[in-house]
Amino acid sequence: MHGGNLRKGTWLQEEDEQLISFVTRLGERRWDSLAKVAGLRRSGKSCRLRWLNYLRPNLKHGPFNVEEERLIVQLQQQWGNKWSKIARRLPGRTDNEIKNYWRTHLQKRVQVQQGEFMYEVENLARDFKNKSIDVVSNSEGETKESSIDSCPLSDWGMRNSPYHESRISDWIEELQNGFGDKEMELGQEFNSINGSIYDYNPQQEYDTWDYSGFLWDL
């Protein structure tokens, strides 16, 4: 097909009406032929896109609701930019619409929200580190250096024990059982901090929604 005489850009109402009329009669196929038969100076691709994204019946054209937003973010994280696949889970929405909505509305929100989550975790970790240095100083009369700054967060819990325990929970337990009141108090504090970071249940699948409560308020 020669593209020299083809129209581009925004569709006119007459073109839409013409397209609807011919797709209804001929079906959603052979777009190049359909465009010719319909007398549309558009490429088959352009006709197909226009039909699928805007003219097809049962399309929703309003704003996305919260449930749809949640689903988009969840599925995007699960499948990546598989917009057509994601679109199949949102009846009445098109891949193009979802893709645009993701880029203009959701992507930034998710990035901000994830950044804030990591900020919170790092604060807790820093707090935890400071307390651990205090306790070690008190119990052994010297301060041992923590390697938190050089450790990835995921490894940090395992590596940072001043007793070089392989399990940080053992350390917490030891603190709570073996020390005096002051240390016991600290141990409980550790436990509460520790719990917020390390009470990881492998049976539970963590995803964005487990730590993104405020995403929808942004």
Place this chain on the structure above:
DNA sequence: AAGTGTGACAACCGCGACGCG
């Protein structure tokens, strides 16, 4: 009021997959 920046959405483009003769 005019110029500029930004966000939202529509449409196009390139490329790979698929089906058919």
Place this chain on the structure above:
DNA sequence: ACGCGTCGCGGTTGTCACACT
């Protein structure tokens, strides 16, 4: 098996409206 036309997908660009200076 191969070539060609068509389709589907994801990335990118164009356009418009509105906010801001």
